[in-house]
Amino acid sequence: MSPLNNETVQKAFGVIRDEAKRRRDAFREEPVPKIQIGMATCGIASGALETKNAFEEVLAERKIEAHIRTVGCIGHCYAEPVVIMDHPESGFPPIFYHNVTPGKAKMLAKSFLEEGDPLFEHVLGAMEENDLVPQVLDFPRFNQEKRVVLEKCGRVDPEDIYEYIADGGYETLAKILQLAPNEIIEEVQKSGLRGRGGAGFPTGRKWDLARNADGQHKTVICNADEGDPGAYMDRTLLESNPHQVLEGMAICAYAVGAQKAIVYVRAEYPLAVKIVTKAIGQARELGLLGEGVLGSSFDLEIDVFQGSGAFVCGEETALIQSIEGNRGMPRHRPPYPVQQGLGGQPTVINNVKTLASIPPIIEHGATWFRAIGTEKSPGTAIFSVVGNIVHAGLVEIPMGVTLRTLIFDICGGVPNKKKFKAVQIGGPSGGCLPEDFLDTPIDFDSLIQAGAMMGSGGMVVMDEDTCMVDVSRYFLDFTQKESCGKCTFCRIGTHHLLNTLERITKGEGRDGDLEQLETLSEDIKDGSLCGLGKTAPNPVLTSLRYFRDEYEAHVKERRCPARMCRTLTAFYIDLDKCARGCDACVGSCPVEAIFTTKDRKKGVDQSLCVKCGECMVACPAEYDAVMKVSPPDLAPIIEQAVDD
Amino acid sequence: MAKLLVDNKEIEAKEGISLLQACLDNGIYIPNLCHIHGTDNPSASCRLCFVEIEGEDKPIPSCTVKAKDGIIVKTDTPSVRRLQCTAFKLLMSVHRVDCGHCPANKKCELQRIAKFLKVGLKPKYLELHLKETEVDESNPFLDYYPNRCVLCGKCIAVCKDKHGRAFLTFAKRGLDAVVSSYGEKDVSNLPCGKCLACIGICPVGAITSKDSPHQTA
Numbered sequence: 001m002s003p004l005n006n007e008t009v010q011k012a013f014g015v016i017r018d019e020a021k022r023r024r025d026a027f028r029e030e031p032v033p034k035i036q037i038g039m040a041t042c043g044i045a046s047g048a049l050e051t052k053n054a055f056e057e058v059l060a061e062r063k064i065e066a067h068i069r070t071v072g073c074i075g076h077c078y079a080e081p082v083v084i085m086d087h088p089e090s091g092f093p094p095i096f097y098h099n100v101t102p103g104k105a106k107m108l109a110k111s112f113l114e115e116g117d118p119l120f121e122h123v124l125g126a127m128e129e130n131d132l133v134p135q136v137l138d139f140p141r142f143n144q145e146k147r148v149v150l151e152k153c154g155r156v157d158p159e160d161i162y163e164y165i166a167d168g169g170y171e172t173l174a175k176i177l178q179l180a181p182n183e184i185i186e187e188v189q190k191s192g193l194r195g196r197g198g199a200g201f202p203t204g205r206k207w208d209l210a211r212n213a214d215g216q217h218k219t220v221i222c223n224a225d226e227g228d229p230g231a232y233m234d235r236t237l238l239e240s241n242p243h244q245v246l247e248g249m250a251i252c253a254y255a256v257g258a259q260k261a262i263v264y265v266r267a268e269y270p271l272a273v274k275i276v277t278k279a280i281g282q283a284r285e286l287g288l289l290g291e292g293v294l295g296s297s298f299d300l301e302i303d304v305f306q307g308s309g310a311f312v313c314g315e316e317t318a319l320i321q322s323i324e325g326n327r328g329m330p331r332h333r334p335p336y337p338v339q340q341g342l343g344g345q346p347t348v349i350n351n352v353k354t355l356a357s358i359p360p361i362i363e364h365g366a367t368w369f370r371a372i373g374t375e376k377s378p379g380t381a382i383f384s385v386v387g388n389i390v391h392a393g394l395v396e397i398p399m400g401v402t403l404r405t406l407i408f409d410i411c412g413g414v415p416n417k418k419k420f421k422a423v424q425i426g427g428p429s430g431g432c433l434p435e436d437f438l439d440t441p442i443d444f445d446s447l448i449q450a451g452a453m454m455g456s457g458g459m460v461v462m463d464e465d466t467c468m469v470d471v472s473r474y475f476l477d478f479t480q481k482e483s484c485g486k487c488t489f490c491r492i493g494t495h496h497l498l499n500t501l502e503r504i505t506k507g508e509g510r511d512g513d514l515e516q517l518e519t520l521s522e523d524i525k526d527g528s529l530c531g532l533g534k535t536a537p538n539p540v541l542t543s544l545r546y547f548r549d550e551y552e553a554h555v556k557e558r559r560c561p562a563r564m565c566r567t568l569t570a571f572y573i574d575l576d577k578c579a580r581g582c583d584a585c586v587g588s589c590p591v592e593a594i595f596t597t598k599d600r601k602k603g604v605d606q607s608l609c610v611k612c613g614e615c616m617v618a619c620p621a622e623y624d625a626v627m628k629v630s631p632p633d634l635a636p637i638i639e640q641a642v643d644d
Numbered sequence: 645m646a647k648l649l650v651d652n653k654e655i656e657a658k659e660g661i662s663l664l665q666a667c668l669d670n671g672i673y674i675p676n677l678c679h680i681h682g683t684d685n686p687s688a689s690c691r692l693c694f695v696e697i698e699g700e701d702k703p704i705p706s707c708t709v710k711a712k713d714g715i716i717v718k719t720d721t722p723s724v725r726r727l728q729c730t731a732f733k734l735l736m737s738v739h740r741v742d743c744g745h746c747p748a749n750k751k752c753e754l755q756r757i758a759k760f761l762k763v764g765l766k767p768k769y770l771e772l773h774l775k776e777t778e779v780d781e782s783n784p785f786l787d788y789y790p791n792r793c794v795l796c797g798k799c800i801a802v803c804k805d806k807h808g809r810a811f812l813t814f815a816k817r818g819l820d821a822v823v824s825s826y827g828e829k830d831v832s833n834l835p836c837g838k839c840l841a842c843i844g845i846c847p848v849g850a851i852t853s854k855d856s857p858h859q860t861a
Contacts, residue, residue, distance in 0.1 A: 485821025
């Protein structure tokens with residue numbers, strides 16, 4: 001590229017950056033308080049819209065002057081709806097409030113904005129160092145994270161491109177337009193970045209293959225067809241900071257020589273679709289996309305393609321079929337999409353998080369990136385930690401942190417004084433690891449060695465009340481429903497696995513079932529056509545490996561050790577503990593299975609009981625008289641007197 | 645010509661054809677259902693044609709690799725047979741075994757494979773799971789038997805090959821997957837009356853003609 005071109009790019013970007021900074025400074029300098037509300041899907045689901053309405057109402061009602069600013073998700077799901085209030089005049093730093101209900105919102109506006117009292121009982125922490133309020137960064141949930149990809153999430157308004165630019169955004173795009181494509185690929189290769197979709201293929205190598213493949217119409221696809229139960233990293237990223245993903249896509253397209261890019265996002269993510277579409281429009285308007293990006297000779301069009309929600313379309317060959325208008329069915333690889341992808345042309349398919357990792361890598365350099373994480377898995381990992389966990393949410397940690405640190409130190413461990421039992425990593429393709437594996441470092445290779453896999457970032461923590469057979473059944477139910485039906489092993493094999501697991505959870509397990517589960521699982525793993533089938537048996541295999549005694553209890557003793565499988569459990573009322581006079585359990589039972597005998601004993605009619613557990617909840621804590629047992633014949637039989 | 649060693653026997657194959665085709669051409673039978681002679685895009689969906697190739701750590705479907713010069717192939721190792729037997733038993737666990745009333749009887753690929761692998765037609769340890777619909781008569785020319793179908797997809801491929809677009813398609817997901825037509829009401833749009841290529845290519849008699857129900861070409 002000619003030096004003239006360099007100057008053009010610099011100049012063009014300089015104008016945009018100056019405008020962005022001018023807008024940011026103008027906003028900052030305005031002498032009114034600022035209320036910042038997290039409004040990604042997770043925030044909205046927790047009531048952020050109502051919270052925002054409440055703020056608007058109270059500001060109008062009491063004629064308080066303040067700016068309400070909506071941002072994406074900061075990752076602290078346990079605290080949603082999240083509000084950060086900045087009221088410089090009060091002398092307090094910006095303050096992070098959690099679980100801000102509409103009522104709390106009104107109260108905060110009145111006390112803090114009008115009277116200068118920040119209501120300490122509702123404060124989670126301050127956003128910066130000060131002498132008045134403890135800082136959020138003193139908490140492990142904040143300070144043990146290493147934010148590379150999520151850095152701007154929850155800080156910038158995803159619907160305003162200037163906020164991203166003022167925060168340093170699109171700087172790297174302007175920078176790489178002055179480099180040769182192979183220099184960029186070299187840098188990405190040097191960084192050691194591995195695909196964040198789960199498989200961990202070296203991103204730089206993929207780009208290099210695509211660059212060297214023959215074809216005039218190469219395409220870059222951002223795979224946002226996130227579908228693992230309990231995983232929402234990609235959605236949050238697209239909703240909270242779409243421009244970082246678009247910037248990564250533009251860099252990739254320039255590096256591999258593509259002029260077309262597609263964001264493949266599932267239609268069940270309407271907010272992500274809306275925000276990404278808007279972001280593309282804004283970027284095009286500023287000349288950051290479209291013909292002659294920033295005045296250079298590089299053209300790039302990015303489109304959004306909405307997938308219809310088939311899990312298998314996250315598999316890259318099925319994804320391509322789906323874009324081409326065909327039924328989303330995987331095909332045999334090779335040829336890989338980097339050789340023959342969309343329309344038979346070389347196609348790079350990268351996960352959202354992979355692409356969002358690119359701008360920071362280009363900005364700070366490969367050496368910086370390599371210094372984070374482990375040697376073979378550099379960089380950070382993003383997990384959505386959910387299940388029986390105190391501080392659920394999105395966490396970005398350096399690779400190599402142990403599961404124990406992530407679950408207990410950063411996320412606060414298991415709630416309600418329950419014991420930790422297992423952690424499920426990698427969604428339906430991953431596995432369940434028991435307590436013994438808590439010291440496993442989180443990186444691609446260590447997790448595979450333990451029998452799980454990195455996956456895309458879903459992590460479900462389970463406490464002692466979880467039945468591992470039931471968890472396997474749940475995941476197999478998912479995969480067999482989502483199997484496209486193309487290949488024999490996945491289509492029929494997963495069905496038989498599910499069938500057997502269902503029998504076992506109902507207490508109809510037979511001798512030889514466990515052995516058959518094992519051999520069939522191994523065959524499905526070796527025999528299936530695509531990644532879905534090849535990994536579908538993992539939940540069964542790992543739980544059989546680490547929790548075999550639970551399976552055996554189900555099959556041999558008809559007992560569910562976690563007392564979760566309904567047919568294998570029974571409820572009864574411990575008459576030594578029961579207050580007799582209280583009828584809380586009787587009233588709570590939806591099927592009238594609980595009765596009182598003439599001498600005021602309480603009994604459960606096992607033939608009627610649906611095992612919902614409502615009586616257990618209803619029984620006052622001071623009596624705690626409802627008992628749950630497995631196998632069901634452990635429950636004492638109370639004779640119900642026949643009415644006279 | 646490529647020279648390769650299959651089961652210690654040297655065979656010759658045209659450069660570029662699949663290993664499965666090369667073996668079949670040389671009289672070495674490898675069980676298969678979804679393979680179409682001469683195609684460049686193997687469906688690789690029936691998962692029966694596994695072989696072991698020296699240098700690869702796991703069995704590979706032979707339809708997905710090219711017959712390359714110098715490769716050493718084994719078609720009957722224990723791990724190959726294990727996968728083939730499992731795949732076959734899985735297929736039979738959703739198959740209505742009623743050969744006496746099936747037009748494919750005696751020329752059925754499933755019967756051939758059962759004999760070759762020495763596996764019974766009714767698998768012992770897997771529960772039989774049949775679809776509720778025994779026959780789908782919605783197409784004006786064809787009847788489709790979901791409980792016979794092995795979903796190899798050859799009917800769809802041959803239809804597309806003959807007419808430029810396929811009048812048949814896969815429908816539904818997972819175990820419910822079936823072959824279906826698009827429900828076209830206007831019969832004059834359908835070339836089926838004169839074609840019936842799908843019936844001819846079906847390895848198991850899952851599609852029959854409404855005119856002559858026992859025709860299997």
